[in-house]
Amino acid sequence: MATCVGPCYSSRPMVMRKATAKETSSGTPWLAQRRAVLDAAQAMHAEGLVVETSGNVSARVTDGTRDLIAITASGTRYDTMTDDDVVVVDHEGESVIGDALPSTELLTHAAIYRARPGVGAVMHTHSTYASALAVAGIAIPSLIDEMIIVLGDSVRVADYAFPSTAELGESAVAALGERNSVLLKNHGFVGVGRSVGDALKACRLGEQLAKIFVLARLMGNADKLPASAIEVEVELFRMRQSVNGDGAGAGAVE
Numbered sequence: 001m002a003t004c005v006g007p008c009y010s011s012r013p014m015v016m017r018k019a020t021a022k023e024t025s026s027g028t029p030w031l032a033q034r035r036a037v038l039d040a041a042q043a044m045h046a047e048g049l050v051v052e053t054s055g056n057v058s059a060r061v062t063d064g065t066r067d068l069i070a071i072t073a074s075g076t077r078y079d080t081m082t083d084d085d086v087v088v089v090d091h092e093g094e095s096v097i098g099d100a101l102p103s104t105e106l107l108t109h110a111a112i113y114r115a116r117p118g119v120g121a122v123m124h125t126h127s128t129y130a131s132a133l134a135v136a137g138i139a140i141p142s143l144i145d146e147m148i149i150v151l152g153d154s155v156r157v158a159d160y161a162f163p164s165t166a167e168l169g170e171s172a173v174a175a176l177g178e179r180n181s182v183l184l185k186n187h188g189f190v191g192v193g194r195s196v197g198d199a200l201k202a203c204r205l206g207e208q209l210a211k212i213f214v215l216a217r218l219m220g221n222a223d224k225l226p227a228s229a230i231e232v233e234v235e236l237f238r239m240r241q242s243v244n245g246d247g248a249g250a251g252a253v254e
């Protein structure tokens with residue numbers, strides 16, 4: 001994957017193998033999904049949501065019997081990234097397609113897919129304003145109508161966990177609940193959605209929301225929406241999630 005800076009480059013044991021003849025006999029498996037991941041990853045980088053090789057993007061895929069993950073390869077430049085830099089692995093990191101190592105944040109992506117059956121894509125960024133709030137440990141409350149309908153009632157801060165660990169996945173899932181975005185303490189941001197386009201949208205809106213919140217606080221006042229509006233918009237958010245088959249999630253919007 002393109003990976004996180006610093007500790008996110010840390011390696012972990014991972015069994016790699018070549019794709020079997022069966023898996024490749026029908027052409028290039030999951031090419032459309034891998035290209036969608038590639039397109040979203042390059043947009044994420046081009047729009048400044050990450051710098052250098054930080055961040056990562058994945059999509060849920062299946063071989064008919066098990067859940068797999070198409071994810072950006074570790075430490076790969078986005079501007080020269082190709083289809084081959086989006087690998088397909090199982091939830092333990094064993095390779096199904098591709099020779100490159102998957103993002104070192106694979107375990108966080110896998111944890112979210114297990115907790116949220118309706119989530120089809122995950123994007124992790126280090127965007128500036130969201131990361132500033134993550135460092136400060138300040139959750140984003142219900143501020144903007146559109147944001148609630150797309151992201152959920154708030155953006156919470158997950159407890160700190162070391163990058164690339166299973167504990168980071170657990171803390172992200174706990175704070176994410178049924179929402180579509182979460183701040184990772186002293187680290188960055190995660191956006192999820194039905195598709196990679198939706199995950200990218202969550203990251204774009206999350207960064208804009210974070211910027212608005214920071215600027216409003218600097219001006220001395222960041223008013224929450226009226227409770228009646230929040231109630232209606234949270235209901236609209238849940239209806240959208242239900243339509244997308246993502247009604248259950250771990251935890252609940254409060």
Ligand SMILES: [Zn+2]
Pocket residue numbers: 003004005008054055124125126163187188
């Ligand atoms: Zn990271």
